Amino acid sequence: MKPGEYLLRQGQNLEHLYWIEDGFCTVSFTAANGRRFSHGRFSVEDRLYGEMEFFTGKPIQFDIRCDSPVSVRVIPNADLEALLVQYPHVGIWLSQSLADTYQEVMDRMTSHFMYPLAYNIAKDLLLRELGNKPAIQFERVFKEAERFGCSERVYRRAVSQLIEQGFAEKRGRELKVANKDKLERYLAEEEER
Template sequence: MQLKSLNKGRFSTYWQSHDNLIESIIEQCIVEKKIVDEKTILFRQGCKVHDLILVYNGTISIRYEAANGRRFHLGTVDCDEHVFGEMEFFTSYQCQFDIIAEEALTISVVSADKLYHALIEHPKLALFFASAIAIDYQDTLDIFLKRTLYSICYNIAFDLYQHHLNIQPVNNFQKNYLEAERFGTTDRVYRRAVNELIKLDIVLKNEGKLEIKNIDKLKEFIQCKGEISDLII
């Protein structure tokens, strides 16, 4: 979740006027600041989360690996005061994903014990966490459901359109095999889906990067695949 005041949701106006309160409370819970190397795993899937991590800026990626070896990459996130481990803090469950530093990062360790007492002392902080977690949950679930229920071609097209509107919460990868994992599939299947979109004159590759070639055909393709969305304008 993002520590900065939320710009959406029922309580957005309230948070914008109480931003300093939230940040100051979290700052009081920080017990360590350190630099980690590129590809450091900040949280490992299946492990106990003892403290939370705050990343003020820098890029991380989020990955899930199934027992059969298949991987799903949620994508990369350009951090701007992002907190990780908040879900596990409330549930005491094991970490659900690998959280990976995509570059050298300066991170702050937020004491779970200090945060526990801060939430009791400042109930408004609990409301902030509830709002931020709810928004992250619905955004993430929306990605998972589309990856599960729609075709690879559709998901690639829809992802490009979200980036076109600048509303995609996560970013893409430069390497094909990682992009394939972001769509929950193999490199071969991903390349075949991209080639299909190229044949339909919807997208093109420019210096290895996938770009929209015809925005009208892209929107028509998304609609024809069954997604009548408020995004289609």
């Protein structure tokens, strides 16, 4: 698939699943009021999309858009059903995959609810610095704000706070860790509050 094409569109019914062999995708949700939340841009390799909707029978929950050329295999629903009947261990693998995804998303969402925006931005920066998340940031501020579920103005205010406190700095169009030790102390203090 080409950059800009959608694998799945929010609100539509699932016609088939996609096995992504390689590429970059953005996962986002648009609320009825027009506000968008982006789960970010992901480097995807050997991952199935559409499995939640396959099992629940509900409409597609998120937009999944290609951000690069994406190598993909289309899996008709009926083929996956037959595969699960013939090879039950595939169902176990899918269950584990769904549980991992659920746990990851719940950890991220809980952090967004329980800690201030500046903390979540700082933690994201640190994870990128440590190599635990891909070193990819959107070049436009509104895209970064969408990843944290806030407006551009609120995002800029939180980033300014991190810069003023010496935790982060701007390098070109990217936000980077200014002082790793100081940033780690800040995160630990926020977690203890």
